[in-house]
Amino acid sequence: MFMAPKPIEGEKRVFMTGNEVVAWAATAAGAEIMYGYPITPQNEIMHYWTRMAPKYGRKFLQTEDEISAGFTTVGGVLAGKRAFTATAGPGNTLMQEPMSMAEMMRLPTVLVVTQRGGPSTATVIYSQQELTMTCFGGNGEGMRIVYSTSGHQDLYDYTIKAFNTAWKYRFPTFVLGDGYQSKMREPVTIYDPEARNISMVPAEAYMGNPGTPGVDRDPVHLRNTYNMEEELLKVINDNMATYESIAPEIVEYQEEEVEDAEVLLISHGIVSRAAQGAMKLLREEGFKVGYFRPITVRPFPAEQLRERAEKAKCLLVIESAYGQLKRIVTDSLYGCTTTIKSYMKPGESVTVEEVVEKVRSLY
Amino acid sequence: MSVQPQMPRTWRTETKPHKFCPGCGHPLVLKALSWAIEELEIEEKVVFGCDIGCSLLAWDFFNLDSVQTHHGRTTPVITGIKRVRPDLVGVAYMGDGGGYAIGSQHLVNSAMRNEKVTVILVNNTQYGMTGGQMAPTTLPNQKTETTPYGRSVEETGLPTKGPEMVASISSEGSYVARGTVSNVRQLKKYIKRALEAQLNGNFSFIEALSLCPTNWRTNAEETWKFLEDQMSKYFTVGEFKTPAQKKEG
Incomplete structure (x- = not known):
């Protein structure tokens, strides 16, 4: 072969x-x-x-x-x-x-x-x-x-x-x-x-495995349509329970200087590089700024963010969209009284300098 | 003791009686497919995909590995399987709405690419599951729920002639035919030839003229007359493309 x-x-x-x-x-x-x-x-x-x-x-x-x-x-x-x-x-x-x-x-x-x-x-x-x-x-x-x-x-x-x-x-x-x-x-x-030492999880066939269906093995019958509300509810509830139980194993995030942060910068993807850069510059100037970046945006590291957010005075959500990350953040932090501000540039990049300026304006 | 008619091996008794309406043509098409698979002795290799609409009721019909997909999307799902498992025989089963309207781009392009799959499309001149709306195959002047005064050709064009279209764009070696549930023996022969064309590495397409007394609102006699006197007149039954280019009525 x-x-x-x-x-x-x-x-x-x-x-x-x-x-x-x-x-x-x-x-x-x-x-x-x-x-x-x-x-x-x-x-x-x-x-x-x-x-x-x-x-x-x-x-x-x-x-x-x-x-x-x-x-x-x-x-x-x-x-x-x-x-x-x-x-x-x-x-x-x-x-x-x-x-x-x-x-x-x-x-x-x-x-x-x-x-x-x-x-x-x-x-x-x-x-x-x-x-x-x-x-x-x-x-x-x-x-x-x-x-x-x-x-x-x-x-x-x-x-x-x-x-x-x-x-x-x-x-x-x-x-x-x-x-x-x-x-x-x-x-x-x-x-x-x-x-x-990363081993690849083997892929397995859902259909077309060896044997004659109905003779050597049961046939595989896969569907996404259900007849009744109760049938669907059970499938979704089971899947959602599985999803929620595995979510803690899957969640990933990155953070820096969050312990004493007054202003916590929250961003994801490439924008987080501007946020991280700004955080470093602002720290050098003596501003107590922290950096939090969800790596898994779904499932979202809600608990981890809440813990940091509750200690801060202000959260600044930075994104190249009009509040898409902010909605997830707000939803994750329901009940947290820390002020949430945002810096939103849908479809345009965010630079370190802009973030620095924005943070200074918050003080 | 009652004597049961002999059923094909892939006919799954555990899921019978099936869920199609009384008088529906789907079970006849599915039975023809079963017999064709049995004659070719390829049960072990077939993966069966069904669409949305009445065809989805076939999702557990057979002793065959089966997957029910989305409306119009069975052809790409089966294509995706076949591309990585060329040893399997892929059958995509759908209605006229699925194949000629919402999924027409998949039918056309899978034929153009000569995908090694068999598409079986059931033509009953309207959308059955959703309650009898106009389909691409609705005949001129035919009344449906969305053409209550009859289909206007001026406003909605002419009924789609699928096999004619597919035959004109498909590669040499592919097989295209239109059968009818009024001649199941012939339909089975067409489906068998279609599966053989796939086994020989080519695309194949079968349209089957079928029955829908529920939405046609016809009794048994009128149902049969609509198929034989109207549908079969507009939609010519026969082979439109054969590997050897031999025609048969």
Whole structure:
């Protein structure tokens, strides 16, 4: 049998774009097929994947739209393969239909989102406006796992992790990046997961296993439609109970200088780099500023944030969207009396200097 | 002691009686599919996908691995499976709304890409599960819930002729036919040839003319007459594309 070579032996320091990083990470994670449809700024994930795929025995299918890319990904997962897709903006909107099927049937799809401006076609460049949709999209209950990356090392680490989280817990899993991360180059260490003692959770087939159905084994009958309200309620309650019980194992966040923080900066994704930079500058000036960044925006590190928020005098939510993160923060902190301020720039970047200025204005 | 008619092996007795309305054509199409699968001895390899609408009632119909998907999306789900498991035989089962309206892009593009799957589409001239609205296949002047005075060709165009369309865009080696539940033996033969085309590495498409007395509001005699006198006149039964290019009525 033909044994494809490993894409990476050990580890390697490289300088590449985020889209290239995602393609390498998916390859290193043992993703077996990508289903995709062109949309900016996601395209180069497909470009790099299609160049590497034949060398490592992987497959690619370019579909007729994102609906099809999502549903073929669902098919790949049903067949027991590590399957993924990637999209952005209006494509993410269309992707919500297949992702709701994955949510209902607990299918471990992996979707990389490279956020662009919204609503509608907006810009092909950048935003954080797909947070709500990626966490809670579709006619569902948000039974999803969403990692918000802040740069290229995250993109590599969390793309690999997304496959493992998805197949371990069997909920659709998302890597939430953005157009800046997609297109800029950064130094990053790419590695063979095995070299870091990361073992990949095996994928298993839902359908098409050996044996004649009804003779050697029972047939598999999968559905997402239920006849009665009571039937549906039981399925959702069971799934939600599972989701809530595993959430503490999945939740990840990053924090710095929170112990004595008067002003706590809350941000996710690439914006958190501006927040972190501002926090450092402001500390040098003597301002007691802390930094909190949810890495999993769904499930959200609500308890951890509450603990820090209750000790602060003011919270500053910073985002490249009009209050999408703020809504999650407010909901998580219900009852906490600390003032919540926001700095919102939908579809535009946030710089260190802006955050510094904003924080100074709070004093 | 009553004598039961012999049923195909994949006919799952545990889930019978089935949930389709009395007089519905779906069970006849599904039985034809069962017989075709049995004759080809491919039960172990078939994955069956069904759509939304009445076709979803087939989700536990067979002793076959089955998945019920979304409206119009069965073709991409089965395509996704087949792309990574070429050893399986993928069957996507849907209605005329699913295949010709909301999922038409998937039908067209899977045919264009010569996906190695078999699409079976049941044409009963309207949306059955939602209560009898106009479908792409509703005949001119036919009354439905959304064309209560009859379908106007000026306003809504002509009924979709799916096999004719698919035959004109599909690759050599693919198989396209229109059968009818009034000739189950022939329908079974068409489905068998469609599955053989897939086994030979090509796309195949079957439309089956079917019955819906519930939404047509017809008795047995009128139901049969509508199929035989009206539908079969508009929608030609026969093979539209065969690997050997041989035609048969």
